[in-house]
Amino acid sequence: MRRSTTRCGCSRISDMRIGVIGTGTIASAVVEGIAGDGHDIAVSRRSAVQSARLAQMFDNVTVHDNQAVLDRSDVIFLGLMANAAAEILAPLTFRADQRVISLMADCPLERVAQMALPAQAAAVMIPFPGIAQGGSPALGYGDTDLLQELFGARNTIFALSSEAELAAYNCAQAVLSPAVRLVADAADWLGTRVEDRAQGEAFLRALVGSSLMGSDCATLLAALNTPGGYNQRLREHMTDSGMGGALTEGLDNLERGA
Structure with a gap:
């Protein structure tokens, strides 16, 4: 059974065009956590099993190659391994009006900005598997207002003041x-x-x-x-x-x- 693209009883934020490059466990949980808000979500084929599962679960999730994901999206999540990100992103073309949220805890935001030029590297976010259902904490550095808009209705965003704080929290978690x-x-x-x-x-x-x-x-x-x-x-x-x-x-x- 395919899940509805709305959640009764929850306030609905403005629909966004969202892209996700890399659909591992955490990135997939992120998609599950926001798909019910009515966004148009494009996910990459990098994990074929996960991306197919998400598309089967939600009417508003579609699967594309990496460049098509970027072409369809205004907000982009990078759910890649940090040591592979540069090679994967190098052939791709970003737009200046796009905002990028990195799920790569060990990749500085400045490095994300270099890999995603001319897009804006908006934030680094460390979510946890429970974000799929809601009621989960998530760590954020950068544009935490954007993270709050996307996830704050059902989760608690802990806004951090520096990447040094983010690194310390990442150890302590x-x-x-x-x-x-x-x-x-x-x-x-x-x-x-x-x-x-x-x-x-x-x-x-x-x-x-x-x-x-x-x-x-x-x-x-x-x-x-x-x-x-x-x-x-x-x-x-x-x-x-x-x-x-x-x-x-x-x-x-x-x-x-x-």
């Missing part, structure tokens, strides 16, 4: 995977002791997610610091085992590119 690993390991432990393993994992995901969304970390840690309580005892065990130091070392390594 990697805490998500080890945090999920901790919850998954706790769920595995719980699953060997309860009848319904799936319910146990669902409980832990709901517990951690709702707790973090409902409070800042300092307040939540204080509330979980009952002397001799289970939370305090496990946290102190993990801290004494080197958890904090390992995290800081890992983040420093990411920052250095190690």
Whole structure:
């Protein structure tokens, strides 16, 4: 079944002509997150399976070669690997009236501007898979008003002041995977002791997610610091085992590119 190109109950922004070069996992999630707003979206064939899937899902998503994507679009997302972008974009012709949003976290906006001349390199954006459904954070540097117009109705755009900030946030967001690993390991432990393993994992995901969304970390840690309580005892065990130091070392390594 093809999905409707409108979402009931959501305010509709002005339709845009949007192009997407590169349709990997994140770029595809971006398309899914905005296709319901009625934009005319052209996606490239670089990932044939993903682009075909998107065109099947949405009436307003069509598949073209890279130059045709640019010719049909006013706002362009670049969902490429940074080390391959120059070679892919070199044969293409951009227009001066186009705005480019890069999804390449490790490619400076100035470099994007050089590759997309004479178009305007508007912003760098780091979205996450949840942007497909909404309710997700996204990092942005540059023209964050444009990002807000496109995604802000259903997502939270964190506007950053410099590319140095963007790089630091990009390192820190990697805490998500080890945090999920901790919850998954706790769920595995719980699953060997309860009848319904799936319910146990669902409980832990709901517990951690709702707790973090409902409070800042300092307040939540204080509330979980009952002397001799289970939370305090496990946290102190993990801290004494080197958890904090390992995290800081890992983040420093990411920052250095190690």
